[in-house]
Amino acid sequence: MMAGILAWFWNERFWLPHNVTWADLKNTEEATFPQAEDLYVACPLAFCIFMIRLLFERFIGRPCASGLKIQANGPQKAQPNAILEKVFTAITKHPDEKRLEGLSKQLDWDVRTIQRWFRQRRNQEKPSTLARFCESMWRFTFYLYIFTYGVRFLKKSPWLWNTKECWYNYPYQPLTVDIHYYYLLELSFYLSLLFSQFTDIRRKDFPIMFLHHVATISLIVFSYVNNMARVGTLVMCLHDAADVLIEAAKMANYAKCQILCNLLFAMFAILFISSRLGVYPVWILNTTLFESWEIVGPFPSWWVFNLLLILLQLLHSFWSYLIVKTACRAISKGKVSKDDCSDIESSSDEDDSPPANQKHHSSSSNGTNNKNHGTNGFLTGGLYPEEH
Numbered sequence: 316m317m318a319g320i321l322a323w324f325w326n327e328r329f330w331l332p333h334n335v336t337w338a339d340l341k342n343t344e345e346a347t348f349p350q351a352e353d354l355y356v357a358c359p360l361a362f363c364i365f366m367i368r369l370l371f372e373r374f375i376g377r378p379c380a381s382g383l384k385i386q387a388n389g390p391q392k393a394q395p396n397a398i399l400e401k402v403f404t405a406i407t408k409h410p411d412e413k414r415l416e417g418l419s420k421q422l423d424w425d426v427r428t429i430q431r432w433f434r435q436r437r438n439q440e441k442p443s444t445l446a447r448f449c450e451s452m453w454r455f456t457f458y459l460y461i462f463t464y465g466v467r468f469l470k471k472s473p474w475l476w477n478t479k480e481c482w483y484n485y486p487y488q489p490l491t492v493d494i495h496y497y498y499l500l501e502l503s504f505y506l507s508l509l510f511s512q513f514t515d516i517r518r519k520d521f522p523i524m525f526l527h528h529v530a531t532i533s534l535i536v537f538s539y540v541n542n543m544a545r546v547g548t549l550v551m552c553l554h555d556a557a558d559v560l561i562e563a564a565k566m567a568n569y570a571k572c573q574i575l576c577n578l579l580f581a582m583f584a585i586l587f588i589s590s591r592l593g594v595y596p597v598w599i600l601n602t603t604l605f606e607s608w609e610i611v612g613p614f615p616s617w618w619v620f621n622l623l624l625i626l627l628q629l630l631h632s633f634w635s636y637l638i639v640k641t642a643c644r645a646i647s648k649g650k651v652s653k654d655d656c657s658d659i660e661s662s663s664d665e666d667d668s669p670p671a672n673q674k675h676h677s678s679s680s681n682g683t684n685n686k687n688h689g690t691n692g693f694l695t696g697g698l699y700p701e702e703h
Contacts (some may be wrong), residue, residue, distance in 0.1 A: 334380040361506035376449030387445040393435035455562035465552035478602035482610040591631035
């Protein structure tokens with residue numbers, strides 16, 4: 316049965332162009348081609364990358380944060396109370412008005428004090444600025460390295476300057492050491508992100524980012540297995556460029572460098588929108604949809620590959636909308652503030668948004684405190700103003 320399933324999955328008529336078989340792409344002494352089993356090593360490599368990240372954050376990120384006077388101090392802890400703790404952990408983190416009144420009678424506390432306790436207790440679960448800084452520094456370091464590697468490798472490649480080179484002699488294009496290394500590193504990193512997303516800072520856009528990671532991993536695997544690796548390297552390098560700037564902007568925010576943060580965010584917004592809504596469809600989608608159709612012709616996995624690329628374009632459009640929305644708010648206020656940035660990247664969906672009937676009670680105090688905040692929401696990961 317397993318042999319039948321594998322034979323069905325690796326059907327040549329799905330993966331390869333007409334009249335091409337897997338036997339045609341077997342490695343020889345003259346040429347090496349991508350093999351699906353090459354990617355098996357990505358899983359243990361993803362674990363190694365995750366372990367390297369932990370060491371990096373502990374021995375490099377934390378000392379750098381300390382040098383920038385970024386403290387590990389968390390928010391004020393709530394007063395220990397067994398009854399409220401049971402409600403918080405087992406029932407709800409945002410009790411409604413009826414439950415608040417019942418707790419008030421049971422504990423002989425006023426409602427305002429109980430609201431404050433739940434607010435402080437929710438804040439206890441938020442990661443410290445130090446943890447956020449270390450996470451961003453790790454991602455910044457990796458993106459900078461892999462983007463630099465990609466640029467250095469691709470500037471010597473003919474398909475960077477003429478995308479039709481991605482399809483000439485397809486699929487009999489030999490696999491080079493550079494492409495093999497590039498693919499394995501990118502795939503391993505995104506696998507580590509996919510799994511660490513469940514342990515990292517919880518963000519409001521968790522489902523969108525999960526979908527993004529799955530689409531990215533699928534694209535990497537698809538393009539490698541059917542030897543569309545040339546165009547795959549273009550896609551990966553294009554996407555890494557803007558990621559470097561946003562992580563740098565977040566680090567500047569955590570270090571309270573407002574001017575640098577604003578500058579980096581502006582650079583990120585320009586690069587992201589121009590590359591994802593301009594270069595990507597004109598350069599990448601044009602060659603995968605039209606040039607490849609003209610030179611190679613469509614086949615089943617070609618359709619799947621392009622559908623994944625179009626899905627990625629839809630995600631680009633969604634994020635670009637949020638970035639433009641953020642930029643407009645920032646321009647109107649003269650700086651990138653907490654609320655301005657909150658729409659793009661945020662943490663702790665369920666922890667930060669109180670029920671509608673409680674928002675009125677905390678609006679005045681939050682409104683006052685938010686005047687003192689710099690760049691926080693998009694860059695620190697808080698959807699709503701932090702609760703004090």
